[in-house]
Amino acid sequence: MNTYETDILIVGGGSGGFGAAIRAARHNPDAKILLIDTMSKLGGTSTVGGVNNWEPGIGGPGVHYELYERLSQQPNAIGVGKTVHFYKPEEPYGLSVIDPDCPYESSLRRSALPRDQWRRVHFEPDLMADLMLTMLTEAGVDVRLRSRFKDVRVEGRRIVSVVVQPLDGGEAYEVRSKLYVDCSGGCHLAGAAECQMAFGEEAYDLYEEPSAPDTPAPIVNGTTQVFRASRAETAGVDPLPEEAQSPDVQAWLAANNPGTAITEYPNGDLCLNVLPTMQGKEFHSMSYEEAQRVGQARVYAHWHRMQTQYGFDHYRFHSMFPLVGIRESHRLVGRFVLREQDVRAGILHQEHADEVIAFGDHALDTHGERRVKGPKLGELEQPYGVPYECLLPQEYDNMITASRGSSFSHIGASSCRLSRTMMGMGEAAGVASALALQQNKLYPDVSVAEIRDILEIPAFIEKIIREWELET
Secondary structure, three states: OOEEEEEEEEEOOOHHHHHHHHHHHHHOOOOOEEEEOOOOOOOHHHOOOOOOEEOOOOOOOOOHHHHHHHHHOOOOOEEEEEEEEOOEOOEOEEEEEEOOOOOHHHHOOOOOOOHHHOEEEEEOHHHHHHHHHHHHHHOOOEEEOOEEEEEEEEEOOEEEEEEEEEOOOOOOEEEEEEEEEEOOOOOHHHHHOOOOEEOOEOOHHHHOOOOOOOOOEOOOOOEEOEEEEEEOOOOOOOOOOHHHHOHHHHHHHHHHOOEEEEEEOOOOOEEEEEEOOEOHHHHHOOOHHHHHHHHHHHHHHHHHHHHHHOOOOOEEEEEEOOOOEOOOOOEEOOOOOEOHHHHHHOOOOOOOHHHEEEEEOOOEOOOOOOOOOOOOOEOOOOOEEEEHHHHOOOOOOOEEEOOOOOOEOHHHHHHHOOHHHHHHHHHHHHHHHHHHHHHOOOHHHOOHHHHHHHHOHHHHHHHHHHHOOOOO
16 A cells, blocks of 8 residues: 655545645645545535535634635625525525625624624635635645545554545555644544544533533434525426435425525525435434435425425526535544533633634524423524634544534534634644644644634634623
């Protein structure tokens, strides 16, 4: 087996992986960086998974500004949208359309804001993915798509090497790296290295979260199969595929009548996110391929209902996104676990507030089956932060994480999973990697204060205090 040596190996090219790669490369241009991802494009759930919008929410002082600015220079690439139709039982969908008068900054807040003032960013997924690749190429990152890690070798408190398998028929090869950044959705590298992992709802006794159930259960956030529709000149209804006519699919549709979050693309097409397409527990009980097949059949049936009952007959089905939108799977149990009380306490009063490296203010938000106390976890009053130790496994010193699988409780993860928060976590992991190489250190020994200064975290917290009018 051939061997490839690098300084930093990043596993996963979604929002977190992109953030890690761009920051590491720009802060340490001499570093040799390899990024691998299983898909044919970068961006993960936010591009090939069809979640082609950044939900309203604080983004932090990160590279998302540059992505927006550079895409804004291309026609029909990106825009800021506002909700023109809110969900109601008799019309179970929300619709957000692009408003050219909305500035980007208006999309960077959700907490303590009336929902009619929420703004989100809509973008073309291929253009976003292409720009991510362009930026990483400009920075000198070696990006290898359609590549999956298949094995990991460890010695003591270090990851030694990873075996990478190209998915297009090439020979597997071994990657030996000084540092490893796990940005895969479910922290698969950490799991393969036998780090402590969590799955599902934790019991109250574990973290004493106010909304946690009394007993644990393998219940996770529901999944979504996202699809795209294009405007048609005349009214009509797409043919209903045979698989969508099955009794099981029709029974699911009748029992659930799911809602749909719809965003308008810059060219007028629609992005449709069915909430949820499948219970999380159900999804993870199947093979990925079978779950995707069932989810797509449900989506076809749901789209038929939208065309025939809810006024979408002037649109036609365009395409199904190739990656299932997975909100939650396995999660690392790291050096610190972000819990419900940390999220609710806010940026000034949460534990480890002086180690925050990324931000969120999305609602504590679960889809599908749940046993948390109360009808809904609900909106937040102010932003909170993700402490650096949420990125660090307990077992290894040369690995860091930055994904929805990082060290959060089930309830904490329900808020923290948004794209711009993941990107901010990735940027922190990237800066930590650059500093570790430059200073010949491992991740636990890198100065969190230095990471925060490079990311301009203290100045951003001052901005939060002003704009949210927080009492210090």
